[in-house]
Amino acid sequence: MTRDLTVTEVRLTPILVADPPLLNTQGVHQPYTPRLIVEVVTADGVTGLGETYGDTKYLELARPLADRLTGRQITDVNALFGLDIAVNASRVDGAVDVGGLRGVQTADKLRLSVLSAFEVACLDALGRALGLPVHALLGGKVRDSVEYSAYLFHKWAAHPEGVPGEKDDWGAALDPAGVVEQARRFKERHGFTSFKLKGGVFPPEQEIAAVRALAEAFPGHPLRLDPNGAWSVETSLRVARELGDLLEYLEDPALGTPAMAEVAARTDVPLATNMCVTTFAEIAEAFTKGAVQVVLCDHHYWGGLRNTRQLAAICSAFGVGVSMHSNTHLGVSLAAMTQVAATVPDLHHACDSHYPWQSEDVLTERLAFDGGRIAVSDAPGLGVELDRDELARLNRRWTEDDGALRDRDDAAAMRVAEPDWVTPTMPRW
Ligand code: GKR
Numbered sequence: 001m002t003r004d005l006t007v008t009e010v011r012l013t014p015i016l017v018a019d020p021p022l023l024n025t026q027g028v029h030q031p032y033t034p035r036l037i038v039e040v041v042t043a044d045g046v047t048g049l050g051e052t053y054g055d056t057k058y059l060e061l062a063r064p065l066a067d068r069l070t071g072r073q074i075t076d077v078n079a080l081f082g083l084d085i086a087v088n089a090s091r092v093d094g095a096v097d098v099g100g101l102r103g104v105q106t107a108d109k110l111r112l113s114v115l116s117a118f119e120v121a122c123l124d125a126l127g128r129a130l131g132l133p134v135h136a137l138l139g140g141k142v143r144d145s146v147e148y149s150a151y152l153f154h155k156w157a158a159h160p161e162g163v164p165g166e167k168d169d170w171g172a173a174l175d176p177a178g179v180v181e182q183a184r185r186f187k188e189r190h191g192f193t194s195f196k197l198k199g200g201v202f203p204p205e206q207e208i209a210a211v212r213a214l215a216e217a218f219p220g221h222p223l224r225l226d227p228n229g230a231w232s233v234e235t236s237l238r239v240a241r242e243l244g245d246l247l248e249y250l251e252d253p254a255l256g257t258p259a260m261a262e263v264a265a266r267t268d269v270p271l272a273t274n275m276c277v278t279t280f281a282e283i284a285e286a287f288t289k290g291a292v293q294v295v296l297c298d299h300h301y302w303g304g305l306r307n308t309r310q311l312a313a314i315c316s317a318f319g320v321g322v323s324m325h326s327n328t329h330l331g332v333s334l335a336a337m338t339q340v341a342a343t344v345p346d347l348h349h350a351c352d353s354h355y356p357w358q359s360e361d362v363l364t365e366r367l368a369f370d371g372g373r374i375a376v377s378d379a380p381g382l383g384v385e386l387d388r389d390e391l392a393r394l395n396r397r398w399t400e401d402d403g404a405l406r407d408r409d410d411a412a413a414m415r416v417a418e419p420d421w422v423t424p425t426m427p428r429w
Pocket residue numbers: 022023024099100101102198226228274325326327328352
């Protein structure tokens with residue numbers, strides 16, 4: 001049977017998704033975070049789904065891309081990456097991404113972050129049209145489930161008074177005991193056996209104590225600590241000395257490749273990053289200097305599932321490990337992460353995911369962690385279905401917002417509680 005794989009429509013739906021008050025070195029998560037859902041519809045009426053960051057600058061780029069994609073084939077993914085989409089340079093604000101803690105911001109990276117959602121949507125549509133899972137389009141899965149780690153955060157019990165937002169039932173975690181309690185709940189609810197603590201929030205001594213408490217409560221479980229570059233080289237080395245035996249890896253202790261290389265040269269603790277190697281252009285320097293031992297890929301900003309596989313191949317050639325970074329995301333992205341992770345042979349660390357923190361989703365059925373793992377779907381495409389009512393509800397929230405929450409800004413959210421808060425200068429400690 002001949003199929004018509006021509007794209008007849010691309011729907012872009014910006015949404016605001018509830019997010020708990022999770023603390024990081026820049027501030028705190030806002031009560032709602034912006035995401036963008038992309039739907040690519042073919043002449044045959046097949047719809048493919050993609051998801052990416054939903055801040056204004058991503059949306060502005062997605063709109064012309066949606067127009068350009070219409071009329072093309074969903075199989076034309078390589079050409080999609082060649083489409084000439086002008087990036088508004090004023091939207092690329094400097095060397096370090098303030099809100100997202102995701103490394104350098106370049107026009108190309110912004111473009112790739114948007115393209116990735118279109119790539120995933122095309123692959124989902126193609127898989128649905130052919131009756132094949134996305135992993136089959138990427139060469140096939142090499143595992144039946146993908147392991148994720150529990151992503152622990154210091155957090156407040158609730159967003160500041162007077163701030164609209166959804167309640168969460170995780171409670172506060174502002175000291176080592178609170179972190180251990182949170183980890184217990186992650187384990188009870190989802191079966192995770194590997195834990196990552198977001199650091200850079202409290203002075204290193206407190207975060208060292210939290211990791212020690214985790215090691216005592218969960219002996220033998222892999223542990224990681226990620227202060228998002230908040231420490232100097234000397235502080236990083238001190239933490240490495242104190243926690244060396246307990247850590248699977250230390251994630252972005254110091255900011256930037258030169259500092260990471262200096263730390264790496266003076267410790268045996270492996271260093272992971274989603275901040276100093278976030279684009280193909282950054283690989284050569286970091287790998288030559290031995291700055292990182294594990295790259296945490298994020299298919300959004302690396303430019304999709306096929307680029308994720310390319311990155312994994314490069315890492316493997318250099319003997320560098322690969323795993324996955326995550327930012328606040330919904331089930332469409334988790335399904336995409338799982339599909340591609342299933343195809344990467346050298347994936348030896350549990351991937352990160354914020355998903356357990358998201359009480360809302362746009363799927364008819366939430367993806368479930370079992371023993372900390374997500375089963376790799378063999379259903380056509382990504383194997384997930386859109387809940388249109390929920391999509392519309394979250395889009396209404398975005399439409400009704402006065403603009404304050406349409407761009408993630410963790411420092412602004414922190415200022416609600418601490419009016420004098422300014423984005424800290426790194427290194428903080
Ligand atoms: O969501 O607060 C957060 C994280 O700090 C996130 O923004 C980072 O990009 O999770 C990320 C990381 O691993 O650095």
